[in-house]
Amino acid sequence: MASEVSYCLSWRVAVEANNARGWRIVPSQCVRYVENYMLGGQYSSDVDAVVDQMASYLEGVAVEDGEKDAWILDVDDTCLSNLPYYRERHFGGEPFDSASYKNWVMRGVCPAIPAVLGIYEKLIERRFHVFLVTGRDEELLGACTAENLAAQGFVGHQKLIMRSRAHRGHGAVPFKSAIRRQLVAEGYRIRGNVGDQWSDLLGDCVGDRTFKIPNPMYFVP
Amino acid sequence: MASEVSYCLSWRVAVEANNARGWRIVPSQCVRYVENYMLGGQYSSDVDAVVDQMASYLEGVAVEDGEKDAWILDVDDTCLSNLPYYRERHFGGEPFDSASYKNWVMRGVCPAIPAVLGIYEKLIERRFHVFLVTGRDEELLGACTAENLAAQGFVGHQKLIMRSRAHRGHGAVPFKSAIRRQLVAEGYRIRGNVGDQWSDLLGDCVGDRTFKIPNPMYFVP
Numbered sequence: 394m395a396s397e398v399s400y401c402l403s404w405r406v407a408v409e410a411n412n413a414r415g416w417r418i419v420p421s422q423c424v425r426y427v428e429n430y431m432l433g434g435q436y437s438s439d440v441d442a443v444v445d446q447m448a449s450y451l452e453g454v455a456v457e458d459g460e461k462d463a464w465i466l467d468v469d470d471t472c473l474s475n476l477p478y479y480r481e482r483h484f485g486g487e488p489f490d491s492a493s494y495k496n497w498v499m500r501g502v503c504p505a506i507p508a509v510l511g512i513y514e515k516l517i518e519r520r521f522h523v524f525l526v527t528g529r530d531e532e533l534l535g536a537c538t539a540e541n542l543a544a545q546g547f548v549g550h551q552k553l554i555m556r557s558r559a560h561r562g563h564g565a566v567p568f569k570s571a572i573r574r575q576l577v578a579e580g581y582r583i584r585g586n587v588g589d590q591w592s593d594l595l596g597d598c599v600g601d602r603t604f605k606i607p608n609p610m611y612f613v614p
Numbered sequence: 615m616a617s618e619v620s621y622c623l624s625w626r627v628a629v630e631a632n633n634a635r636g637w638r639i640v641p642s643q644c645v646r647y648v649e650n651y652m653l654g655g656q657y658s659s660d661v662d663a664v665v666d667q668m669a670s671y672l673e674g675v676a677v678e679d680g681e682k683d684a685w686i687l688d689v690d691d692t693c694l695s696n697l698p699y700y701r702e703r704h705f706g707g708e709p710f711d712s713a714s715y716k717n718w719v720m721r722g723v724c725p726a727i728p729a730v731l732g733i734y735e736k737l738i739e740r741r742f743h744v745f746l747v748t749g750r751d752e753e754l755l756g757a758c759t760a761e762n763l764a765a766q767g768f769v770g771h772q773k774l775i776m777r778s779r780a781h782r783g784h785g786a787v788p789f790k791s792a793i794r795r796q797l798v799a800e801g802y803r804i805r806g807n808v809g810d811q812w813s814d815l816l817g818d819c820v821g822d823r824t825f826k827i828p829n830p831m832y833f834v835p
Contacts, residue, residue, distance in 0.1 A: 399656055403663035410630040410826040412667045435620055442624035446633045605631040 401426035405609045411591040416612050417488060424486035427609050431476060431484060437508075439607045444508040447585065447604055448515070454584055456520050463551075463581040464516050465573065465600065467588035468527035468538065470608050472513065472547055473503035485610030498529065501537040505545035509587075509606070517549040522581060524552055526572050526593075528565050528613070531555035565613050570596035622647035626830045632812040637833050638709060645707035648830050652697060652705060658729075660828045665729040668806065668825055669736070675805050677741050684772075684802040685737050686794065686821065688809035689748035689759065691829050693734065693768055694724035706831035719750065722758040726766035730808075730827070738770040743802060745773055747793050747814075749786050749834070752776035786834050791817035 401423035407413040419427050430436055456462045466472055478497040479485055516523050525547070529538055535555055542553065560568045573583060574597050583600035586593070589608035622644035628634040640648050651657055677683045687693055699718040700706055737744050746768070750759055756776055763774065781789045794804060795818050804821035807814070810829035 399659045400663075402656065403659045406627060406630055406660055406828065407663045407667060409627055410632075410664075410828075412664050412825055414667075414823075435623065438620045438624045439627055442621075442628045443631075443633050446628060446635075602635075604633055607627065607631075 397422055398426060405430065405607075408609055408612070409605060409607055414591075414612070415614060419483070419485040419610065421486060423609075424483050427484040427486075430609060431479075436607060440506060440508050443604050443606055444512050447512050447587070450585070450602055451512075451515065451519070461522060461579075461581045463522040463524060463576060463583050464585045465524050465526050465576075465583060465587065466509070466513065467590070467593045467606075468525055468529065468542070468553075469503075470506070470589040470610075471587055471593075471606050472506065472509055472525065473541060473545060474506050475503060475610075477502075477504070479610045489611065495533070498534055499537050501541040501544070503541055503545070505547070506606075510546050513547060513550075521584065523550040524554055524572075524576065525550055526554045526569055528556050528568060530561070531557050565590065565592035566596040569593060570598065573598035573600070618643055619647060626651065626828075629830055629833070630826060630828055635812075635833065636835060640704070640706040640831065642707060644830075645704050648705040648707075651830060652700075657828060661727060661729050664825050664827055665733050668733050668808070671806070671823055672733075672736065672740070682743060682800075682802045684743045684745060684797060684804050685806045686745050686747050686797075686804060686808065687730070687734065688811070688814045688827075689746055689750065689763070689774075690724075691727070691810040691831075692808055692814075692827050693726065693730055693746065694762060694766060695727050696724060696831075698723075698725070700831045710832065716754070719755055720758050722762040722765070724762055724766070726768070727827075731767050734768060734771075742805065744771040745775055745793075745797065746771055747775045747790055749777050749789060751782070752778050786811065786813035787817040790814060791819065794819035794821070 404413065404420060404423055454462070469475055475497070478494065513523065525542065527538065538555065539553055554572055556568060560571070569592070576583065577598045583598060585602050585604065586600035587604045587606065588594055589606040590613045591605065592613050594603040594605060625634065625641060625644055690696055696718070699715065734744065746763065748759065759776065760774055775793055777789060781792070790813070797804065798819045804819060806823050806825065807821035808825045808827065809815055810827040811834040812826065813834050815824040815826060
């Protein structure tokens, strides 16, 4: 048991450091470990640690009037949590099922991740231009996503940017890179970029600092 | 105590995910935690997990005769361990002292990190062009580094590339990026890139895959 915990902790750290890539499900011997991690307090502690790093970085970043200082935040498991969905699916120990996942998302009831909402509010208050950028399909999930975000307190961002028809079928790295290049072309300086997947944080124009929110439940290439 | 372990684990994961940057010493409340981590087995387990990822990635990477398929490995705390030195210095809980560190390095007695030596031997056997790239000063530390590596079994690499006069005073990212750009200009394809610092793995021409070896004892910008 001790060695299983040790193995699963090593696996989780390998995920967070982008050493483990392309995995489809949580290793079966780590499902219980991931459950304990997500519900037992360590996940919250880890999110708090990332948000603390954001907050201390923010202290050194001044926004001047007229400057286009931007932050980018991903949506799923960055702003909004899918933990209630994954709880019913062995915390990522089952293959991804797009039909049931879409049904879940369309209900529009994802709870905010509290620490991320806190720093989001600070960014808005500090007058950064905040862009929420998500691979969710705009046509199908646009309305429910906007409503879910607003209901959970994510109010005041510059724009919610979703996957349009033009980007259907593209991987997350090219899609999000294209969005960031566009923002930079419009004169924005990306001061920070926050996501739970490395595919949010790699590619072009990744920003002055990236922040990886922990997520041991699934991997988006 | 439980909450201190939880805090220090969160800090360590933040380091591995490149969320915590620019830190100068291990937080004082985490020195004991880092000691337990480095000596108690979890560090070895984490290194093994990274090396396992390298091994399974390697299975899908073919080397063809005449192709210039390269791997890059950092030296300090990637191939060779400085743990005996940091043991005497509170596992990173003291500010870096370049004089005593140079004395340690000049003794040439850094032990190999066993799992990394194992995968290094596999790379050599598979006929990859392996480059060891280190920020150690060539003039001062060239001889002792080459001898230390050879004595520990790191034999058969294409070249040990150290910091020459031209790169003195440059940060690790520009220095290592310049070396990698040069290798790519010479026709090498960097199939993998391994280091214990994110400054080994970011910048230009980082390679097809990067592998972050854990290191909670110090941060190289």
